[in-house]
Amino acid sequence: MNTLHDKEFGEIKITKVASSYIRIKVGEDRRVSISMPSLTPIFMARKFLEKSRPEIRRKINSMPKQTKKMSEAEKKALRKLARPWLQTRLRILARTHGFKYEKVRIMNARTRWGSCSSRGTVSLNIALMRIPETLRDYVILHELTHTRYMNHSKEFWAELAKYYPEYKEARKRMKKYSPQL
């Protein structure tokens, strides 16, 4: 079994089958998988994926919001994973774009993905670990931009666009996910 890593859809499982078609499936968990004829080279799967991207996006966007509740043990595991990941990613993105923040807090608010205080504390929701990496980056850069603009003014969005040009698309995609675990 193979996997493809896609910037938008994450890990994509590839299964070789005795069929003569390439098929793409979106599971209930929003994971994308591809089944393809056993002799077809992997680059064909990538090509097919590119062609199908708008359709996959449409499919995922039409799915209901994540409603499955996590158990306490699952939350604990997610928190353990989230802390180092989010701290590191925040540090990297801040350094790359010259942002300064004081502290980072990893939390689980029901309605917010992140926040930034006037003292420069960036709070990030552990539920970010359940959404695609590109969207995590969107939230982190959004909060970092608040260290320069403490509002959602035109200036704020213009600043964010310098580091995350496709922010409008990201905002739309974020609506499909819930920060509540």
Ligand SMILES: [Zn+2]
């Ligand atoms: Zn904001």
